[in-house]
Amino acid sequence: MRAYWLFKLISNNFLVKIGPSITYRALQFGLPIKPLIKATLYKHFVGGETIEKCGETIKSLWKYNVGSILDYSVEGAETEQLFNETRDEIISTIKRAKGDKSISFCVFKVTGVAKFSLLEKVSSGLHLSITESAAFSTAQSRIDEICKTAYDNGVKIFIDAEESWIQNAIDEMAEKMMLFYNKTEAVVFHTIQLYRHDRLAYLKHSFDHSRNYGYYPGYKLVRGAYMEKERERAVDMHYEDPIQPDKAASDKDYDEALRFCLDNIDRISICAGTHNENSSLLLATLMDEKVLHVIIQTFGFRNCWV
Numbered sequence: 001m002r003a004y005w006l007f008k009l010i011s012n013n014f015l016v017k018i019g020p021s022i023t024y025r026a027l028q029f030g031l032p033i034k035p036l037i038k039a040t041l042y043k044h045f046v047g048g049e050t051i052e053k054c055g056e057t058i059k060s061l062w063k064y065n066v067g068s069i070l071d072y073s074v075e076g077a078e079t080e081q082l083f084n085e086t087r088d089e090i091i092s093t094i095k096r097a098k099g100d101k102s103i104s105f106c107v108f109k110v111t112g113v114a115k116f117s118l119l120e121k122v123s124s125g126l127h128l129s130i131t132e133s134a135a136f137s138t139a140q141s142r143i144d145e146i147c148k149t150a151y152d153n154g155v156k157i158f159i160d161a162e163e164s165w166i167q168n169a170i171d172e173m174a175e176k177m178m179l180f181y182n183k184t185e186a187v188v189f190h191t192i193q194l195y196r197h198d199r200l201a202y203l204k205h206s207f208d209h210s211r212n213y214g215y216y217p218g219y220k221l222v223r224g225a226y227m228e229k230e231r232e233r234a235v236d237m238h239y240e241d242p243i244q245p246d247k248a249a250s251d252k253d254y255d256e257a258l259r260f261c262l263d264n265i266d267r268i269s270i271c272a273g274t275h276n277e278n279s280s281l282l283l284a285t286l287m288d289e290k291v292l293h294v295i296i297q298t299f300g301f302r303n304c305w306v
């Protein structure tokens, strides 16, 4: 019932538009709205304020065979100290997930451990100053520490995809991490956003890279979460919209990416990061067609998650 009323409310465009500024002002003026937020939005979308407090949610989901992904969702951090704290918290989620079947994966956003403006500069191929180069190599070390901890503890880790204008830097780091830690199986998973019209080609290119360099890639396939922002920026800055022309085109490339990964399932591990019923059904059908169910029943299925 809570989900029903919540989703009914947040499907109202007007409310969603004015909601953030009203909430922000109410918090600024010290109005007592925190308990209201905690009992509604927060309760639905947040598993817990600390790793320990997530325990109950993880347990209650696992009763129904639903695994959890521990996600320390900090965004917009800008200081080295905050980046280090975020790295440490992500590492704690990995250690908590070690050996626990109910926590299927851990995940992080590169912008939680690296400055957005720096990623933007690297992505556009601009020359970095000495200070910026040093900051970028520190950020790369944080990412390496996170992925190495995942590798050492046998925990699979997703690197989220973000805005297209910082994604080149994220791609480069994700490929490097897969090269280091996916020598015998996928530990690090790169995320591919199929709402971008260039990403199906990128997926194929990335797979070729993995074959040439002898590692096993992991891909989280998603449609993408920043559509409005992407379109607005492309108009404002007069460049080609990186997003597909319409929803049908995103759906088509998403399903094509699923087919491509399943065709190469001997080398690729995937997570289908979607709520879309047709894509989920397609994946189940493809698994069936490829007689993967025999493998699942016989050996347990290791390379595919929805």
Ligand SMILES: Cc1cc2nc3c(=O)[nH]c(=O)nc-3n(C[C@H](O)[C@H](O)[C@H](O)COP(=O)(O)OP(=O)(O)OC[C@H]3O[C@@H](n4cnc5c(N)ncnc54)[C@H](O)[C@@H]3O)c2cc1C
Pocket (backbone or CB within 6 Å): 159, 160, 161, 162, 191, 193, 195, 220, 222, 223, 224, 225, 226, 227, 243, 244, 245, 246, 247, 248, 250, 272, 273, 274, 275, 276
């Ligand atoms: C486990 C998991 C991990 C995720 N990780 C990431 C991540 O790392 N990075 C990220 O960006 N997102 C991520 N997402 C969010 C995801 O990208 C989608 O926004 C969200 O899941 C909704 O898409 P869908 O496939 O579930 O379903 P649907 O409801 O079928 O698709 C909605 C999506 O279709 C696309 N779309 C809608 N209208 C149009 C249009 N007019 N033209 C073109 N495309 C359109 C948009 O991407 C929209 O979000 C993740 C989601 C899940 C479940």
